[in-house]
Amino acid sequence: MTASLARKYGGAERVAAMQEHVRRQAADEGLVFRLDETPHANTVDAHRLLHLALDEYGLEVQARVKEALMSAYFEDARDVSDPAVLREVATAAGLESGRIEAVLTGDEYADDVRADVAAAAAYGANGVPFFVFEGRYAVSGAQPAEVFGRALEQVWEATRPSPVTVVAGAAGDVCGPDGCA
Numbered sequence: 001m002t003a004s005l006a007r008k009y010g011g012a013e014r015v016a017a018m019q020e021h022v023r024r025q026a027a028d029e030g031l032v033f034r035l036d037e038t039p040h041a042n043t044v045d046a047h048r049l050l051h052l053a054l055d056e057y058g059l060e061v062q063a064r065v066k067e068a069l070m071s072a073y074f075e076d077a078r079d080v081s082d083p084a085v086l087r088e089v090a091t092a093a094g095l096e097s098g099r100i101e102a103v104l105t106g107d108e109y110a111d112d113v114r115a116d117v118a119a120a121a122a123y124g125a126n127g128v129p130f131f132v133f134e135g136r137y138a139v140s141g142a143q144p145a146e147v148f149g150r151a152l153e154q155v156w157e158a159t160r161p162s163p164v165t166v167v168a169g170a171a172g173d174v175c176g177p178d179g180c181a
Contacts, residue, residue, distance in 0.1 A: 004040045022142045026074070037077035044113055046080045049090050051109035052099060061094050068093040134159050 005019075006012040019035040026033040046069050053062035068089045072078040078085050083104050090100045103109060123132055131139045131148075133155045139148060 025142050025144075031075060033074045034077040035074070038073055039077070039079045039081075041073070041079055041081040043080060044110070045083065045086055045104055047113045047116065048103050048109040049086060049095065049100065051112045052103050053090075053093075053095060055109075056099065057094065065090055065093040065095060 003012075005015045009015055009018065023033050023035055050062055050066055050069075053065040069080055069086075072085060072089050073080045078089075080086065080089070086104060087097070087100055091097050120130065123130070123138055125138070125140070127140065129140075129142060131151075133139075133151065137151060137155050137158075139151050
């Protein structure tokens, strides 16, 4: 995968530095990323399985499938475009094997994945990770916690509701936009 990233991001040295940065951040969280061993993979089918997980099993199972796929790829350097790997990982994470097979051998959820790709392009995402908050604010790349903290503070300031002011009328009535009651 390093060679394809080098073509996209300006050379092997730059990619090596980027991978080392991510590897260090992962290590700080107790993870061992094998970025120099991960295969270049088309993840469309993995994303289709994530849609299946959400649609039929809910957020908790989808999160479990996502974590299992990420671990298989980043920590175990497995090819998450290989249907056998996808079957194994998704089954172990809680998806029913018959549904996995139906998705992998058909085109179910393909439109959803295409819509996700189009939405990411509209946000300006050109790599992963890419986080979008409130549909308007984005953080690109593996950033330190402080960057996310500042981003979340900015989102909160921009989106929190204005405080409601209660004004008492002359007779102690509570007044609002439609008058006093």
